[in-house]
Amino acid sequence: MLESILSKYPKEQDMLIEILLDVQNQKTDQYLSEAEIEQIASYLSLPTAHVSSAVSFYTFFSTQRRGEHVIQVCKDVPCYLNDSDNLVDTIQKQLGIGMHETTEDGMFTLEPTSCLGICDGAPAMRIGEHTYTKLNKDRVTALLAEYRGKR
Amino acid sequence: MEQKLLTKHIPGMDPMNIQAYLDVEGYQSFFKAFKTQPLDIIGDIEKSKLRGRGGAAFPVHIKMMSMAKQKETTRYIICNADEGEPGNFKDRYLMENNPHQLLEGMLIAAYATRANKGYIYIRGEFDTPIKIMHEAIRQAKAHGLLGTNIQGSGFDFDLEIRSGAGSYVCGEEFALIESIEGKSGRTRVKPPFPTDVGLFGKPTLINNVETFSNLPWILAMGGEAFASIGTESSTGTKLVSVSGNVKHPGVYEVPFGVPIRDVIDTLGGGTQNAQKIGMVQLSGASGPIIPEYMLDLTIDFDRFEDFDSKTGAGAIIVMDDQKDMFNILKRISDFFEHESCGKCTPCREGNVHMSKLLNKFLQSDATEKDLMNLESLSRVMHQTSLCGLGQSAPTAVLSTLKYFRDTYFDRIEHPQEGGLA
Numbered sequence: 277m278l279e280s281i282l283s284k285y286p287k288e289q290d291m292l293i294e295i296l297l298d299v300q301n302q303k304t305d306q307y308l309s310e311a312e313i314e315q316i317a318s319y320l321s322l323p324t325a326h327v328s329s330a331v332s333f334y335t336f337f338s339t340q341r342r343g344e345h346v347i348q349v350c351k352d353v354p355c356y357l358n359d360s361d362n363l364v365d366t367i368q369k370q371l372g373i374g375m376h377e378t379t380e381d382g383m384f385t386l387e388p389t390s391c392l393g394i395c396d397g398a399p400a401m402r403i404g405e406h407t408y409t410k411l412n413k414d415r416v417t418a419l420l421a422e423y424r425g426k427r
Numbered sequence: 428m429e430q431k432l433l434t435k436h437i438p439g440m441d442p443m444n445i446q447a448y449l450d451v452e453g454y455q456s457f458f459k460a461f462k463t464q465p466l467d468i469i470g471d472i473e474k475s476k477l478r479g480r481g482g483a484a485f486p487v488h489i490k491m492m493s494m495a496k497q498k499e500t501t502r503y504i505i506c507n508a509d510e511g512e513p514g515n516f517k518d519r520y521l522m523e524n525n526p527h528q529l530l531e532g533m534l535i536a537a538y539a540t541r542a543n544k545g546y547i548y549i550r551g552e553f554d555t556p557i558k559i560m561h562e563a564i565r566q567a568k569a570h571g572l573l574g575t576n577i578q579g580s581g582f583d584f585d586l587e588i589r590s591g592a593g594s595y596v597c598g599e600e601f602a603l604i605e606s607i608e609g610k611s612g613r614t615r616v617k618p619p620f621p622t623d624v625g626l627f628g629k630p631t632l633i634n635n636v637e638t639f640s641n642l643p644w645i646l647a648m649g650g651e652a653f654a655s656i657g658t659e660s661s662t663g664t665k666l667v668s669v670s671g672n673v674k675h676p677g678v679y680e681v682p683f684g685v686p687i688r689d690v691i692d693t694l695g696g697g698t699q700n701a702q703k704i705g706m707v708q709l710s711g712a713s714g715p716i717i718p719e720y721m722l723d724l725t726i727d728f729d730r731f732e733d734f735d736s737k738t739g740a741g742a743i744i745v746m747d748d749q750k751d752m753f754n755i756l757k758r759i760s761d762f763f764e765h766e767s768c769g770k771c772t773p774c775r776e777g778n779v780h781m782s783k784l785l786n787k788f789l790q791s792d793a794t795e796k797d798l799m800n801l802e803s804l805s806r807v808m809h810q811t812s813l814c815g816l817g818q819s820a821p822t823a824v825l826s827t828l829k830y831f832r833d834t835y836f837d838r839i840e841h842p843q844e845g846g847l848a
């Protein structure tokens with residue numbers, strides 16, 4: 277699968293971030309393995325250390341297996357002012373996991389995130405590539421059930 | 428109180444259909460640019476006195492002129508759509524609702540500075556704006572507004588989107604350039620500036636989404652008419668992101684010179700549940716926190732020079748008086764600690780230390796010595812950090828030390844009363 281993704285991109289260093297995003301997004305366990313990092317580096321003729329350091333620099337990338345759906349809850353002030361702590365509590369209780377943990381069935385990983393740039397919809401969170409706003413206990417409970425139902 | 432230019436056509440306009448933009452005279456300013464000498468376009472922008480909307484408020488024509496003068500013929504223009512500072516969301520609003528206005532502004536800038544290739548760097552969290560901008564580019568190409576020999580003018584311009592991957596510092600112009608080049612987003616020492624040595628070592632003009640979106644309006648109405656809007660030092664309108672404990676959070680467009688209080692009360696609808704306002708943070712996480720009695724200050728770039736802080740990108744974060752100041756400060760400091768790129772010591776170590784000191788206040792465990800340390804640490808970070816991130820990280824602390832000094836002493840002297848919010 278990796279090869280077919282890589283072949284879409286020109287072999288130019290400035291494609292690195294786009295490639296890393298694409299590769300990670302297409303994996304159910306939402307992370308980049310050492311082997312993948314090496315293969316991407318060799319495709320772009322970059323030292324592996326260069327790619328590894330970019331992977332560790334950007335928050336989106338993980339070198340640890342994660343859940344199929346990564347939940348990022350905004351922790352910054354405008355969301356905090358609109359009770360984001362409560363949102364985190366609700367999710368933790370519903371899923372039985374803490375921050376940076378993954379549910380046993382590999383379905384969800386919970387992470388904090390810096391401001392999502394949608395503070396007019398505070399409190400906000402992102403699941404995969406979808407952003408959800410103006411969340412409260414009921415809405416988040418329904419949302420999690422919906423994601424579970426999709427499987 | 429609102430004055431709508433950039434947001435004028437938004438209500439009811441379909442952002443996914445270029446025709447909707449063409450129907451409101453979209454791209455007419457770009458066609459006008461073709462009939463104008465590039466240097467005259469820059470001259471008109473000089474007359475408009477337009478200043479950058481991404482935070483630093485630098486005069487736009489100076490950067491454009493510097494680009495236009497370069498001997499190197501490979502030149503780039505970049506739109507900074509990284510908008511990552513807590514409390515800011517106006518660039519998202521512009522991209523989601525009027526993507527072609529941004530493209531037209533970039534085309535005008537590219538034509539005036541003779542750049543043939545452009546990038547829009549959009550933060551990775553902006554899934555919807557990324558989709559909309561891709562579609563807008565596709566439609567602009569289909570209409571012969573991008574590509575080679577645009578409208579038979581002999582001018583070529585190609586545009587690509589690059590996505591961020593979760594890093595606030597990549598909004599800083601050199602960090603952004605490094606990121607597009609496929610590296611970690613760490614800034615470079617200036618000078619040279621990007622207009623001399625930028626992307627791939629070539630002259631590069633970088634401006635904010637809102638800055639580019641102003642250019643069609645300046646060409647349409649003329650620089651002088653534009654300069655008559657707003658104030659002497661800050662011309663035109665400002666898109667303000669209002670958030671926090673207000674009834675109607677959102678993006679509002681007002682002329683410069685409007686009092687902050689009016690924006691909060693009239694447009695933001697005042698506080699939720701009619702609480703009193705406790706504090707207001709301006710410009711985002713990197714901006715000053717001011718008390719309620721200062722809200723008659725007007726929105727103007729040069730108001731907060733005390734803290735070397737401009738109005739910034741125009742955020743107003745309203746906090747009601749039930750919120751604990753130290754909880755807010757700790758969150759701000761955690762943000763900068765996480766987002767520091769680690770290149771220089773005052774920022775890398777300073778933010779860690781600042782979080783620890785603030786935590787002592789939060790936990791009611793701070794002494795006067797901690798207060799003194801916090802104050803001197805803030806000064807050092809502000810003065811010696813390499814880029815704007817580290818320089819502005821202590822602004823929230825420095826401003827509260829000025830306007831809410833008693834709150835610090837209260838917490839030291841009456842620890843038991845400083846219950847955790």
Ligand SMILES: Cc1cc2nc3c(=O)[nH]c(=O)nc-3n(C[C@H](O)[C@H](O)[C@H](O)COP(=O)(O)O)c2cc1C
Binds near residue numbers: 511512639
């Ligand atoms: C830490 C940091 C983050 C920044 N983030 C942004 C941003 O998200 N968007 C932006 O336009 N400018 C941002 N800037 C300012 C840019 O460096 C640059 O000044 C701006 O893009 C220039 O465009 P303008 O003149 O049109 O404002 C940031 C600066 C710093 C120091």
Ligand code: SF4
Binds near residue numbers: 769774813815816817
């Ligand atoms: S101030 Fe902070 S973000 Fe800027 S270069 Fe130094 S460590 Fe990096």
Ligand code: FES
Binds near residue numbers: 393398400515
């Ligand atoms: S603070 Fe949560 S989206 Fe901005």
